[in-house]
Amino acid sequence: MIKKQTITSNKGIYFPLMNQKGLKGYLTPFFAGHLALDHDHYVLEPTSERDLYKPSSRNVMFYIDGKRYDLNGQLEYQQNKPFTYETGYAYQKVTRQEDCVEIETTSFLVSETNTERHLIKVTNTGDHAIQFKAISAVELYGRSAENQRDHRHVTSLLNVTHIDHQMLTMTPTLHFDETGHHINQLSYGVAFEMQGHKNIGASPTLDRFIGEGSRMFPLGLDDLVLQGTYIGYETIASFHTETIAIKPNTSVTLSLAIGVAEDMHSLKDMLKRALDVETFLVELEASEALYAPYVNQLSFDLISDEVSQRLKFVSLQPLFRRIMGNSYLPHHDYGKGGRGWRDLWQDLIALNMYYDPNVYDMLYQYFKGVRLDGSNATIIGDQPGAFKADRNAITRVWSDHGAWPLITLLMYIHETGDVAFLLRKQSYFKDHLYGYGSIKKDQKPGFTQYEGTILEHILVQHVVALNHLGAHGYVKLMDADWNDGLDMGHQHGETIAFTMMYVNNVLEIIHLIQAIDQDQFELLSPLKDLIFKTIDLQTYFHSDVQDVEWVNKEALISALQSIYDTHMKHLQEAFVEDIFQSYFDHKATLLDIDHTVMLTGQAMALLNRIASREQAVKLANKTKKVLFDAALGGYKLNSLYDHEKHGLGRAFYFAYGHKENGAVFSHMAMMYAYGLYNYQLNDLANEAWTSILYQSMKDDAQVYEGIPEYFNDEGKGKYLYLTGSASWLLFILRKQVFGLNFEFGQLFLEPKLVSSDFIEGKASIHTMIFGQKTTIHYHLETPTNHYHIKSIFANKKELQLPITTHYSEIDVYLGV
Known part of the structure; x- marks a missing residue:
């Protein structure tokens, strides 16, 4: 290259x-x-x-x-x-x-x-x-x-x-x-x-x-x-x-x-x-x-040769962040090396797609960073299993952290069919912090002697979060969520946006449990009681019991379904004036009540299938009208908020159009694009991710390769190379655009390519499937966005979905 x-x-x-x-x-x-x-x-x-x-x-x-x-x-x-x-x-x-x-x-x-x-x-x-x-x-x-x-x-x-x-x-x-x-x-x-x-x-x-x-x-x-x-x-x-x-x-x-x-x-x-x-x-x-x-293990031929070449470097960006963390480059002039908790799991999304043989062990070791209170170590060292409480030894809890590991784990399990991974046992991280930072303990960083299953780790993260609610019934914002700049709303802030992710994840956990071939599961006794609502969260936090109980599979599914149904119904109340609200602010008032929009809530609503089809169309139209700016690279993160909202976090004190205050923020824009595809809003989704890519390719954007963390108010890229948005762009292309959808080790093809994605009637992905290199070519008979799969061939024989065997080359013919 x-x-x-x-x-x-x-x-x-x-x-x-x-x-x-x-x-x-x-x-x-x-x-x-x-x-x-x-x-x-x-x-x-x-x-x-x-x-x-x-x-x-x-x-x-x-x-x-x-x-x-x-x-x-x-x-x-x-x-x-x-x-x-x-x-x-x-x-x-x-x-x-x-x-x-x-x-x-x-x-x-x-x-x-x-x-x-x-x-x-x-x-x-x-x-x-x-x-x-x-x-x-x-x-x-x-x-x-x-x-x-x-x-x-x-x-x-x-x-x-x-x-x-x-x-x-x-x-x-x-x-x-x-x-x-x-x-x-x-x-x-x-x-x-x-x-x-x-x-x-x-x-x-x-x-x-x-x-x-x-x-x-x-x-x-x-x-x-x-x-x-x-x-x-x-x-x-x-x-x-x-x-x-x-x-x-x-x-x-x-x-x-x-x-x-x-x-x-x-x-x-x-x-x-x-x-x-x-x-x-x-x-x-x-x-x-x-x-x-x-x-070689993940590249694409689509739109044009120039775009295809650009995407090759995007494939390298997760590797750069895996090595450099969030430091060592000129825009990344903070921290002391190491990656944050959220970075860790999103970088693994790309490694999953590369079919990296180390992913299994990395996943297992990274779950060791979860505390029994559902929080986690926030900084990861150079080696798997090396954790620190925080980058600068400051006591902080990010409210979204518990939601990210499941997304990566789901990808691994569906790609490989390795449901048994959920039953592997792993210890928990422990240090002087507990109870989401509310309890201080006199102990040095280390790991518990008690080991729970990976399934238990996931349940701890989600059940605790969905019991750690603010006055309005949404997950407490704590010291920030995905948006690190919302760091001043600790007392009254609530993250509606990431409540959505936790809620949808509960449904995914139910599907995983249904796929496990056993009738009961070992769970920590206080966790079981919290799931079945026989104790409250503070009792759980103060419990020192480390006994385990066997829990009936159907009873566990029923209890989790109740949690899902309750919060899903409540989230519908957050749909106001054709958008989903994203936060309750530091004054316990809704953030977007004056015709403003925060992209985070819209992205999470679509990504996690919280919105109905009707709601999705309405919020997509309003979000584009308020936040989209083609000259700057696409969707801004938020509207310009007045001074009353500044107290929610440092982000709103930044100049508007920069970083977490109204910049075109690639990471959230990519997740929004992914969510648009969930609702078959393919043209809008395509526009969302290609706008960022095309902006990156402009000479004036000053982005030599790949895509940046964000574009400022002049359309210039900032924080280059080390961005989780690269993993999400690769994820979008592989799963949504080219439609490689794995379900417990079986491959389904559900392409969402638009006609402009094809080069002379063909679009191709080179990727790892079932551990081996595969190229899938999509052939479009006539330019159209409305097509279906007419036939699939490999080795001169026609295939039926799902695909369960490796082929080095697969040709998929699309037509009306």
């Missing part, structure tokens, strides 16, 4: 980098961007959005017949020159023409070592020989992101830097942390060399490099050493090559490498290998190969 374009200005685009060993960061066409192992171990200085427009931490100064040109193109006479930018899955290539010289730089992360490699090819395209010299300028950071403003100078006093001809290493003596210092275990390094030539020296420290000039225009370039050790200064790798002559139509190659390792010997070996030009292509191909399976 190669993408190539001409860049004429800095539009803030960037390309994510990651490998198998934990190194991650990003790179821009101007070589800005940081590199890190984790929050406490940044190789290059941490950056954020504004740093996309500042001089980069990676640079090489080229002197051609005495005139300077920079790798990053930031000199005044370079900035207006167009250049070629190319990317694959794992690399970027920048090709600049500077007068009589072409400079081509290919960059990537090595998959098997924590090394960033750059191969720079300088070609004399003129008609006379030139004098050429290069000077690297890569500033090592080598410490925690906390130290960017906290003890920045003090931590530089820990640096021990060694220079040896073409290699620089830096090892801080201590990992500085006032809550508890400890000995540093990592070494950082840079290597730089022109092939076939030796370096003549290097600037030993950043101070001496700058030499009373500036970082951009240093005055210390004559202050060089070949070898030496320097302690207590900021470190820059500024190697000088010798000056050589380059004849016309000939090239020289330079290698630049940045790395980090746990011991000096490994670091030097990595950097030495990275200077070997012969290994560059081999390691580049290995890095590219890591990404290819994710695209």
Whole structure:
């Protein structure tokens, strides 16, 4: 998957980098961007959005017949020159023409070592020989992101830097942390060399490099050493090559490498290998190969070749978030790594579609994050089963968290038919929080000795939530729901929207229980009592009983059906003036009472089949009228609320049209699109998701690849790559658009393709079915949105639905 374009200005685009060993960061066409192992171990200085427009931490100064040109193109006479930018899955290539010289730089992360490699090819395209010299300028950071403003100078006093001809290493003596210092275990390094030539020296420290000039225009370039050790200064790798002559139509190659390792010997070996030009292509191909399976196992041919190519990168976005969490990219300048609870389960939606063999174990381990009170750990570490109570050790409960695991679990069970997974036993997470944060316990984070079935975990989450109600009978908002910005309505806020998800999930749980071939189930005794309403929620929270009882299957189904029926009836009261209300606010009043609309309530009503057909049509028409803006990418998250509503959360204090206050928010818009398909409103659904995709593809949107978290009031994409909306777009395409509907291991085909989805009468999906690669081609006889399946063929024989056997290729013929 190669993408190539001409860049004429800095539009803030960037390309994510990651490998198998934990190194991650990003790179821009101007070589800005940081590199890190984790929050406490940044190789290059941490950056954020504004740093996309500042001089980069990676640079090489080229002197051609005495005139300077920079790798990053930031000199005044370079900035207006167009250049070629190319990317694959794992690399970027920048090709600049500077007068009589072409400079081509290919960059990537090595998959098997924590090394960033750059191969720079300088070609004399003129008609006379030139004098050429290069000077690297890569500033090592080598410490925690906390130290960017906290003890920045003090931590530089820990640096021990060694220079040896073409290699620089830096090892801080201590990992500085006032809550508890400890000995540093990592070494950082840079290597730089022109092939076939030796370096003549290097600037030993950043101070001496700058030499009373500036970082951009240093005055210390004559202050060089070949070898030496320097302690207590900021470190820059500024190697000088010798000056050589380059004849016309000939090239020289330079290698630049940045790395980090746990011991000096490994670091030097990595950097030495990275200077070997012969290994560059081999390691580049290995890095590219890591990404290819994710695209090969889930890709689409529809609408146009350009759209099909764009969707290939969308297939990679869940992988990026799985590795990076919600940190390490310039817009994602918060948190300390790790993913949130909601992110965890939605990323697994994509892994399910890839038929990743690790999904089974991940699902099992992730349920270990559920507390017995129905809440959960909110931050997940790098390994399955590694949980933290919260990102910043703040006591918070998100009211929607208990609803998400079931959506992913349902997908797994229906794809595989593995109903037995529900009866596996798993422990629960425990820490100092309990009773949805109302009870404080004196215990450290860990796991209970008691183990309940996965079915029990699911029941705990839903039964507790649907008993944890506000004054109006809807789930209490607590510290926020999906919309993290609604974080000030703790006392009176209620989330009608996510009450809908919990209620529909109860119906799905009933269907799962019906599919289990046994007549009774083990349940924790207090949970059984809560389900059958013989105790209230506070009694459940304060119960220490961990006895189990066997519960009759039909009795359990009947009790759950009663819960569903009661709340489903009550939810109909939330349909007011052709929309569903989404929230009771901080003043215990309905949010949308003045002709305003919140997309969340409409999306949840359709996604969870709460609305009747008549209600769905009415709310779809009104929602489009109030919230849809084609010029900005589609459906805004909400109307502009007056000052009285601001107290519901920080979101409404944001400028309108940004983030959770009225931006075109891809995640909720995708869930809304999914819900529209549920009601056969296919044209509206198609418009909802394609609007986001087409907006992403506009040059002015500044979204280089994939889809962003949201578009602002200027239609520019923000928070790129790491967004749950990518998983939902893939989910929409596979299940709704191409109609792959699994029911307990059997495949039904129910396509909702519209005529514009076809390319010359054909639309195809390449995906994993029954654990093996399958391509399904849909053929449309004549352009129409009203068709049915006329016939299905595979291996020259006609098939009937459901499909229960793997075929490598299936052709489906559609007609009127």
